Amino acid sequence: MDFNDTPEEAEFRTEVRAFLQQHGDKYRTRDSFSRKNAKEWQAIKADAGYAAITWPTRLGGRGGTEIQQVIYDEEERHYELVYNVFRVGLGMCMPTLFAYATEEQLERYVEPALRGEELWCQLFSEPAAGSDLAGIRTKAEQDGDEWVINGQKIWTSFADTADFGILLARSDFDAPKHKGLTFFFLDMKSPGIECRPIKQITGDSHFCEVFFDDVRIPDNQRLGKIGGGWKVALTTLMNERMAVGHAGGPDFEEIFALAQSLEIDGQPAFKNGAVREKLVDWFITCQGVKYTNFRLITALSQGQQPGPEASIMKLVGAEKQQEIASYGMDLIGMGGNVMDKELSPMAAAFQDSFLFAPVSQVAGGTNEIMRNIIAERVLGLPADIRIDKDVPFRDLPTGPGK
Amino acid sequence: MDFNDTPEEAEFRTEVRAFLQQHGDKYRTRDSFSRKNAKEWQAIKADAGYAAITWPTRLGGRGGTEIQQVIYDEEERHYELVYNVFRVGLGMCMPTLFAYATEEQLERYVEPALRGEELWCQLFSEPAAGSDLAGIRTKAEQDGDEWVINGQKIWTSFADTADFGILLARSDFDAPKHKGLTFFFLDMKSPGIECRPIKQITGDSHFCEVFFDDVRIPDNQRLGKIGGGWKVALTTLMNERMAVGHAGGPDFEEIFALAQSLEIDGQPAFKNGAVREKLVDWFITCQGVKYTNFRLITALSQGQQPGPEASIMKLVGAEKQQEIASYGMDLIGMGGNVMDKELSPMAAAFQDSFLFAPVSQVAGGTNEIMRNIIAERVLGLPADIRIDKDVPFRDLPTGPGK
Amino acid sequence: MNFDISEDAKAVANTARDFLREHSPMTAIRRVFDEEIQYDAELWKSMAELGWLGAGIPEKFGGFELGGEVLCVLAEEIGRVLAPVPFSTSVSLATSAICAHGSDAQKCDLLPKMAAGEIIGTFALAEGVGDPSPARIEAVVENGRLNGNKYPVADGSVADFVVIVAHDSAGDIGLYFCDLSASGITSTPIESVDPSRNTVSLSFENVEVEPLGDAWQGWQSVQNILDQAAVILAFEQTGGAQACLEMARDYAIERYAFGRPIGSFQAVKHKLANVYIATELARSNAYYGAWALGENSAELAQAAATAHLSACNAFQLAARENIQTHGGMGITWEADCHMYFRRAKSLGLEIGGSLFWQERLMSQLEQQATG
């Protein structure tokens, strides 16, 4: 048992460090959603073979291993270079294209995506279909060699700036839920598409609503069979990157620092037994997540594929974020409501995190869905009773809200 | 808002106190399951009109109010006179008889039950039907004027000493689950009945398994219609007494006393911030339960009937019992495992309660069932999907375990 | 035993609920969030006319002397709809400070105008980080002049005056009245977790203030004001928790996933059962607080801490689970969920955080145990 790289891993890490040392500082950013610099940085990565480490070389990848990707990500994180803007395109859209697009399409679309020249987005969720993704209602009607799309998507990151998107739509309302879906990719500049940013609880807008009004897509941009869209969507979802344990915002280190800087009854706050107990709980969870991650990395290093076990990282991370943020505000006491960065300890990091935490607990699968995944896919418990699998979609109850 | 009795209530309380002062001390007990003294005490209560306060006078009751019963119970508790042995008979069996038995049967059975001369038990749960009571499989076959019973019951208090029992059995395996049940009462001395005490986690045996081997019951001891047993059973269950908030075992007072008597780092344990936080949590819960109970009593005093809201008392009480018992042992530290009454603080009350707590969380409805009740009956949330309502009982899946 | 809100108070509560449903829909607080208005002046005026602002003020000072229970149920109704008015500051904290400690002249001057809704007061205790404590107070009054900084001060941007906790040159803690139009005051808006609270930072440079009466008993007087406020706040929080529970319940019935209402899933059911339990326990503890407030019982300190802590738990849990029940919709600005989420946290900090009230409660229990 050791924390060391294998000789091959160490060699790769050395290479990566040299690369980052040469180029990294110039592209540092604190806004991971920004496109500023991102495109240029992506091209440099692509040239050096780091843009898509696990992709086969024929698609412009490095033909590397999962553990190499982990090593690269670890190192890149030190430079604050993690641009989220290409994550959806490279992590989800391209792998779907690999499985279902023609050679000509791959030739056309993969390289520009890899080099950050074209941005992709994913059009899946709808207002009435979140956890229950297969319940989408956006309609796709065939019209000769084209499809006509009408409906609404939601929670699409970068929809307003993306060049292309992958789209799941319903082509048959009489088939059972999972059988009537068809999958496309489309030009986001097509006429009839309207994007509206959604203001989140934090006041920021990281997502869009997307409205489709008679948007036309050529049939050759269909991926998979007519009515086979669910199978394609599962390919996309399987490629969601291994969730990270850290949901963002203050973690143990920060709450410990806060408890050292504040006082309770004239003593540093961390001397108080109640505070100590909380700190210990979070430390243990934090360490547990860290070393669980090490175990997953070890498994990757031994050639295994990431499994649903990683769901625990996302779940534990999101719940910890909520608790730590809220308790940090309690420690700050009557000043805990203050969000002015100059007036609030640690530049209001706890308050920011408090408002973002509910987003973490919902985005990328609610806590409830994560627990279902663990129970069913990891522990092998039986699925819930399903009443929505075998009836025509249009006959499914949708409630008074619709 | 006040904590005082109304003039009528005060008058009744005075009467009760005088009665208890006269007779109570002689029948004090610490073993609420004991039949020692219980029968004699019950007769005295019956003579004085306190054995069944809310029953109509024609059935030997006092014709009193729910609040009078509460007042009586409050006062009786000071004398440790709460004999559980008659609770099932008077609280559940007799009200079922009132609704379904003939006048002759009432004449025959009610008074002896009321006076403690005959003990009743309830034969409902089965090994494969606990939370899902309607899933019972004990078979009732009609044979002329009689019914022949075969099967097994479980969790029956006092089955081994009871004179009579009420029984829910399945008379039709081809009808849907809730439609094939028939309800009886029977003589527990009937041939073919065998009772075996069940040893619980605590080592005690408060319940029995009951086996039926061709036990015969006359048809005139059927209550309700053939196939109408579920409706009768609901009458029985509706009469379960208002759950109490205190699940037994140490509560806030006791853990506070323990934390005063023990030391951590040379200080009384309750000076430790972590201990203080726990104490405060339990105090708040404890007070919340107490005042919720006061609100329920006030509602009774205003003539309302107890509703499903009382489920929260049972649920909160059982969970609090578990936490307090476990934490008490933690406070005792390395000596926390010791169950010898002379060696363990407070006569090993925390250890005893620790082992009994799982029983509290299951008996009388699991925590899960309690939460379902609150969600559905109090909050009005929709029922779960049911697949067991409309198919013949014999076709229902019972799993590999059967 | 009659452990229930009195019929009189219930009648006020029912009127208030109907009135607020009609006159304080969530559009009002949205206008505050969008910085169109600072508070609902229209509603405030109506509240004065209905006698609510004078509920805690004696008749001889222009009030209606409706008693503590009425204040409590009004707070509950206001909490339910997040009515954007300076209730917890002006009607609760400032009013009770003046009633308890003001001189007759101050009472005659201020209380009738407060009851009539002509002036708004607030209460300035906090000085940045930390819980209520005499050791935290650096604001000082010397020769009738105040120097110091107070923040956050809720409703500071809509108040006409402020009751200030400061010490004098001898180091004794006292209560001072300060007109916010006095010279030497700089009032700076503060970005707050709950933007509807009109929070400011007040900086005082040689500002003329007058002592609030002359009979305070140092910190004890401050603590007593906080105890009273804690009970009233507990009702406001319980009202908020109840609103969250009902929103979540309604959404869980209406929203379908997998062909069925999400409220038919145990994950949602059990979550909401837990919220119901916390809310009912909080309500019961709040009633105990109302009793102690009404009787001015020696148990007030204990009852207030119990009620407030219990209500903090309930409201914060209810607000969090309400968002989670709403899923993606819950994390949008457009949904009302986040306003309750912000308010729940904000009310849990306004008069000191949970560690402060836990300590307050434990010290009461210790006194009983040893006394």
Place this chain on the structure above:
Amino acid sequence: MNFDISEDAKAVANTARDFLREHSPMTAIRRVFDEEIQYDAELWKSMAELGWLGAGIPEKFGGFELGGEVLCVLAEEIGRVLAPVPFSTSVSLATSAICAHGSDAQKCDLLPKMAAGEIIGTFALAEGVGDPSPARIEAVVENGRLNGNKYPVADGSVADFVVIVAHDSAGDIGLYFCDLSASGITSTPIESVDPSRNTVSLSFENVEVEPLGDAWQGWQSVQNILDQAAVILAFEQTGGAQACLEMARDYAIERYAFGRPIGSFQAVKHKLANVYIATELARSNAYYGAWALGENSAELAQAAATAHLSACNAFQLAARENIQTHGGMGITWEADCHMYFRRAKSLGLEIGGSLFWQERLMSQLEQQATG
């Protein structure tokens, strides 16, 4: 990165799992519960033959020197089946005390017999209530004679000797070896939450004891023995947690209610998902402990406390939820659930309760923060 148990240790673990499945079914511990036997002497003998009892003993003292990781995985397998043998006392606590502090003569005398399963040792620290602390120790050795009371002592009724924590006439804490057949010892069985632990109270009246070596550093030596034991215990607890999770999972699949497996209900699913999460976090933290133990790292104290606390959480949660998943069956003596429930609590107290280990961990984190 290779953050996994070594292949060698895994091989031992696999053998142990198969062996214990065959030779230590739950019937063995039932015989202890029913007081037919005190421990599984047959199994103990086999364990000696398999080299497990000498896993932590150097070769030159008759052991197999298999390393800390092997001890850890053996503990995990023993925890999984609740094997009724004095592992945590004799193989972990007593052995590590002797290896670390015994004189060469003591090692030569004791360790080969321990490795061979000929003698059993235990460790006597507790004196009734309280967590490990020098201030709690009243047992005293003067002129080679011990006076005092030690309880609870796990496996005390099957042990041949005991390593005792006592102070000398100067008040210094030390470790002493005591043969349990010495005169002046009264050993009284104690009723314990976990009846399979052979718990006794030992009373010493002028009992001849000898110092365990001569190089202890007072309390630091005791604490170091506890740190090592905490890591090994964390594995035993994780094994128990895993067993509870699997029992509950299997029951939830087999048991039907309302016409469907109870494991298809979210209430059960989410409960078991939480148990899985706690168990996985505990396992990861236990691995960290094993690493620190194997490397004799300066982080051992921190890693041990983290591993043990995490494992306490996991095992206690898993044992509780296992009962609850089993419903009525779970609260019977006949079901195995309660044996895990008892063991989970008992292992969480054996070397000090959670407050003690929390404090131990925090003090390490403080040192790092300030150092």
